[in-house]
Amino acid sequence: VASRQVLVLPGDGIGPEIVAQAERVLARVNDKFALGINIEKGLVGGAAIDAHGSPLPEITLEKAKACDAVLLGAVGGPKWDSVDMSIRPEKGLLGLRSNLNLFGNLRPAILYPQLADASSLKPELVAGLDLLIVRELTGGIYFGQPRGIRELENGEREGFNTYKYSESEVRRIGRQAFEAAQKRGGKLCSVDKANVLEATVLWREVMDELAKDYPDVELTHMYVDNAAMQLVRAPKQFDVMVTGNMFGDILSDCAAMLTGSIGMLPSASLDENGKGMYEPIHGSAPDIAGQGIANPLATILSVAMMLRYSFDEADAAQAIEDAVGVTLDQGFRTADIQSEGMNLVSTEQMGDAVLAAL
Amino acid sequence: VASRQVLVLPGDGIGPEIVAQAERVLARVNDKFALGINIEKGLVGGAAIDAHGSPLPEITLEKAKACDAVLLGAVGGPKWDSVDMSIRPEKGLLGLRSNLNLFGNLRPAILYPQLADASSLKPELVAGLDLLIVRELTGGIYFGQPRGIRELENGEREGFNTYKYSESEVRRIGRQAFEAAQKRGGKLCSVDKANVLEATVLWREVMDELAKDYPDVELTHMYVDNAAMQLVRAPKQFDVMVTGNMFGDILSDCAAMLTGSIGMLPSASLDENGKGMYEPIHGSAPDIAGQGIANPLATILSVAMMLRYSFDEADAAQAIEDAVGVTLDQGFRTADIQSEGMNLVSTEQMGDAVLAAL
Numbered sequence: 107v108a109s110r111q112v113l114v115l116p117g118d119g120i121g122p123e124i125v126a127q128a129e130r131v132l133a134r135v136n137d138k139f140a141l142g143i144n145i146e147k148g149l150v151g152g153a154a155i156d157a158h159g160s161p162l163p164e165i166t167l168e169k170a171k172a173c174d175a176v177l178l179g180a181v182g183g184p185k186w187d188s189v190d191m192s193i194r195p196e197k198g199l200l201g202l203r204s205n206l207n208l209f210g211n212l213r214p215a216i217l218y219p220q221l222a223d224a225s226s227l228k229p230e231l232v233a234g235l236d237l238l239i240v241r242e243l244t245g246g247i248y249f250g251q252p253r254g255i256r257e258l259e260n261g262e263r264e265g266f267n268t269y270k271y272s273e274s275e276v277r278r279i280g281r282q283a284f285e286a287a288q289k290r291g292g293k294l295c296s297v298d299k300a301n302v303l304e305a306t307v308l309w310r311e312v313m314d315e316l317a318k319d320y321p322d323v324e325l326t327h328m329y330v331d332n333a334a335m336q337l338v339r340a341p342k343q344f345d346v347m348v349t350g351n352m353f354g355d356i357l358s359d360c361a362a363m364l365t366g367s368i369g370m371l372p373s374a375s376l377d378e379n380g381k382g383m384y385e386p387i388h389g390s391a392p393d394i395a396g397q398g399i400a401n402p403l404a405t406i407l408s409v410a411m412m413l414r415y416s417f418d419e420a421d422a423a424q425a426i427e428d429a430v431g432v433t434l435d436q437g438f439r440t441a442d443i444q445s446e447g448m449n450l451v452s453t454e455q456m457g458d459a460v461l462a463a464l
Numbered sequence: 465v466a467s468r469q470v471l472v473l474p475g476d477g478i479g480p481e482i483v484a485q486a487e488r489v490l491a492r493v494n495d496k497f498a499l500g501i502n503i504e505k506g507l508v509g510g511a512a513i514d515a516h517g518s519p520l521p522e523i524t525l526e527k528a529k530a531c532d533a534v535l536l537g538a539v540g541g542p543k544w545d546s547v548d549m550s551i552r553p554e555k556g557l558l559g560l561r562s563n564l565n566l567f568g569n570l571r572p573a574i575l576y577p578q579l580a581d582a583s584s585l586k587p588e589l590v591a592g593l594d595l596l597i598v599r600e601l602t603g604g605i606y607f608g609q610p611r612g613i614r615e616l617e618n619g620e621r622e623g624f625n626t627y628k629y630s631e632s633e634v635r636r637i638g639r640q641a642f643e644a645a646q647k648r649g650g651k652l653c654s655v656d657k658a659n660v661l662e663a664t665v666l667w668r669e670v671m672d673e674l675a676k677d678y679p680d681v682e683l684t685h686m687y688v689d690n691a692a693m694q695l696v697r698a699p700k701q702f703d704v705m706v707t708g709n710m711f712g713d714i715l716s717d718c719a720a721m722l723t724g725s726i727g728m729l730p731s732a733s734l735d736e737n738g739k740g741m742y743e744p745i746h747g748s749a750p751d752i753a754g755q756g757i758a759n760p761l762a763t764i765l766s767v768a769m770m771l772r773y774s775f776d777e778a779d780a781a782q783a784i785e786d787a788v789g790v791t792l793d794q795g796f797r798t799a800d801i802q803s804e805g806m807n808l809v810s811t812e813q814m815g816d817a818v819l820a821a822l
């Protein structure tokens with residue numbers, strides 16, 4: 107196997123703690139399955155601001171461009187809340203997405219049967235929930251120009267942003283979503299606000315065109331307000347959902363919360379060629395950072411996604427996912443997923459348990 | 465009492481059926497409390513397209529400007545899905561909001577104890593739920609210019625919209641929200657995406673400034689993705705939420721669905737002087753239109769909001785709300801809120817029951 111380069115960016119808050127456990131797991135499967143993966147480290151977010159004055163230092167970006175996949179912890183925290191918008195920790199994350207062209211964000215929302223109780227929804231509505239949100243990640247209002255805060259003629263200020271999508275941007279995320287649907291339940295729901303926003307009128311048109319190339323996928327459209335309702339009302343009606351950057355941010359967090367266990371959910375952000383960045387869906391949780399109690403499973407499962415999507419190593423990926431399942435079956439729980447009668451463990455002990463199960 | 469003019473716009477789908485019942489209720493309290501209200505009728509949405517070729521005919525707009533309050537059913541339906549964006553039924557609604565300057569949209573999400581089972585959330589998480597979303601309704605990306613679909617230099621098309629808020633726009637909706645919080649639990653959560661969107665950086669700044677004028681209200685800020693999660697996780701943490709047009713569209717539908725009974729939820733859209741448009745939160749439900757089975761209670765409760773906000777007739781408003789409570793206590797249920805052992809009634813029978821309780 108040719109040498110494979112993985113860049114690990116622990117980031118801020120609980121990032122370093124959870125990434126440490128994911129690295130142990132990655133090292134183990136690397137050995138066991140002879141994956142030939144080399145690990146390098148880098149700084150991003152608040153940690154990079156502290157060290158280099160920038161949330162995405164040149165050296166980190168170079169390493170990220172050179173590697174085959176990135177494993178990220180999480181960025182941000184109150185410490186950097188008052189720094190200028192242009193150098194906030196989030197800009198490190200957004201800069202990576204944009205510079206690496208990671209336009210396709212896959213966010214699964216899966217309810218683990220062992221954690222069925224954790225959902226705030228009634229059990230019958232979420233049992234077996236397994237949906238995938240495909241979010242466009244390098245366009246839309248997140249990156250649209252012009253943007254800023256300007257002074258109007260009457261002297262008051264106005265904040266403004268631009269929401270836009272070109273046909274080719276919609277087409278490439280659309281293809282990713284149709285292909286994902288083909289490999290899953292064959293159902294794709296495209297979410298827009300085509301009754302109000304022209305940007306999404308074009309989005310809908312392109313999705314309809316693409317549908318002709320995927321006759322085995324059933325495409326439907328839904329307005330974003332209705333999609334938010336339907337996720338709460340009957341989430342199991344969905345298989346794959348595809349939407350723009352902003353709506354995807356909102357809906358994927360909503361969907362994740364339906365499982366009640368966002369400490370369990372990984373994500374992948376992919377470019378055209380399978381290069382990707384992998385990170386847990388949850389944030390840097392500054393309130394519990396440094397206590398060794400964070401749940402490392404979302405990051406460990408992000409490693410599994412990496413092996414599957416960037417390295418085409420389905421067996422190794424499956425081994426990790428199975429090990430996580432065994433760990434849950436054995437009753438190990440970090441504080442965020444703890445329930446009565448279960449075995450409360452620390453971040454590191456959870457890592458130990460997964461390694462033991464591997 | 466000086467003569468008070470109410471314009472009734474039944475609209476499309478189930479609109480005419482539910483509005484008919486609300487009108488009966490309005491007529492009854494008008495008599496009983498000697499409110500001096502005159503009712504006029506008009507066309508809007510698809511019904512107006514069919515009759516006049518426009519979703520908001522000049523005559524409707526004139527009547528709307530001249531009256532003291534508008535009662536609206538709902539607009540839209542598949543029949544008009546293929547007409548040009550500029551004359552779709554939704555444009556009638558948006559045109560009314562904008563032309564009447566109805567910038568403040570109040571959307572309560574209340575769980576009726578009689579309907580506690582209808583929620584998809586676990587009972588303990590929603591019991592007693594009573595939150596109010598204050599949505600900015602005449603600005604933001606809904607109305608921002610420039611907008612449209614254009615051809616790029618490389619020949620492909622791009623759809624674009626503009627998201628913007630000026631300080632004065634934020635200030636007036638902010639004041640409405642702070643005042644609402646003062647009259648309720650004293651807690652206001654402002655929702656934005658200030659870590660990414662400059663338009664909402666200014667929003668947050670203005671909210672912070674306003675807070676100084678309302679020392680009795682506790683202001684917090686939340687990112688919109690987190691707000692969507694928190695609504696699903698623990699909705700009772702909120703009292704009043706205030707946000708922009710687009711986020712408000714999404715979050716208010718999500719919040720409404722938490723109650724499981726969107727057939728029960730009214731809304732008010734207010735201008736600076738208490739003139740308002742009142743409508744149910746739910747849509748025109750074309751799939752059940754004409755069957756006489758729609759739930760008229762959200763529209764009836766919209767009449768109560770009208771009496772309270774536009775006419776300062778708290779007693780008459782309360783009488784309607786109490787009558788709805790009695791009707792539910794008596795076990796009357798339309799199909800959307802039906803549960804075992806309850807008395808399934810038609811739209812008109814539900815109207816009868818409320819009238820009887822009045």
Ligand SMILES: CC(C)[C@H](C(=O)O)[C@@H](O)C(=O)O
Pocket residue numbers: 196199200355659660689
């Ligand atoms: C941190 C923030 C910029 C980011 C986003 O909005 O994309 C986060 O919420 C996410 O969903 O990954």
Ligand SMILES: CC(C)[C@H](C(=O)O)[C@@H](O)C(=O)O
Pocket residue numbers: 301302331554557558713
């Ligand atoms: C019909 C549509 C234009 C409208 C909106 O998006 O504002 C509706 O969803 C609402 O919330 O009143």
